[in-house]
Amino acid sequence: MKKIKxxxxxxxxxxxxxxxxxxxxxxDGVHGVLLAEFAATLDHDFxxxxxxxxxxxxxxxxxxxxxxxxxxxVSDELFHSKWVEREEFKDAILAIGTIRTDLxxxxxxxxxASLFHTDDVEDQTFLH
Numbered sequence: 001m002k003k004i005k006x007x008x009x010x011x012x013x014x015x016x017x018x019x020x021x022x023x024x025x026x027x028d029g030v031h032g033v034l035l036a037e038f039a040a041t042l043d044h045d046f047x048x049x050x051x052x053x054x055x056x057x058x059x060x061x062x063x064x065x066x067x068x069x070x071x072x073x074v075s076d077e078l079f080h081s082k083w084v085e086r087e088e089f090k091d092a093i094l095a096i097g098t099i100r101t102d103l104x105x106x107x108x109x110x111x112x113a114s115l116f117h118t119d120d121v122e123d124q125t126f127l128h
Contacts, residue, residue, distance in 0.1 A: 002089060006024075006096075007036075007093045007096040007097070008024050010035070021037075021039075023035070032055065034052065035052040037049045037052070040107040040110075048090040048093075050073050051073070
């Protein structure tokens with residue numbers, strides 16, 4: 001397992017109609033900064049959907065968007081398709097500071113807001 005040195009939430013967003021949270025991660029044995037994409041699951045846990053290597057320079061790319069080649073998906077490279085390694089990495093990120101609590105609050109508010117503003121969703125208990 002890669003030891004997490006630092007993790008910070010950088011944005012709350014939506015991709016392909018799924019609410020996500022992007023977290024910048026610095027880990028031992030990994031060159032540069034990683035961007036971990038989390039989404040909520042039906043059982044009120046979190047899914048580590050993707051991990052990207054962030055090669056963007058904040059001096060050049062001040063907007064810090066992930067819509068260009070500076071963000072490369074390295075999920076398979078990091079975990080070699082091993083579920084246990086992926087879950088350990090996810091849990092280590094969620095254990096940093098208040099990240100787990102912040103994600104719980106964000107997704108709880110998102111679900112509540114969606115319940116009151118979406119009429120055409122069949123399953124009103126969890127939208128994403």
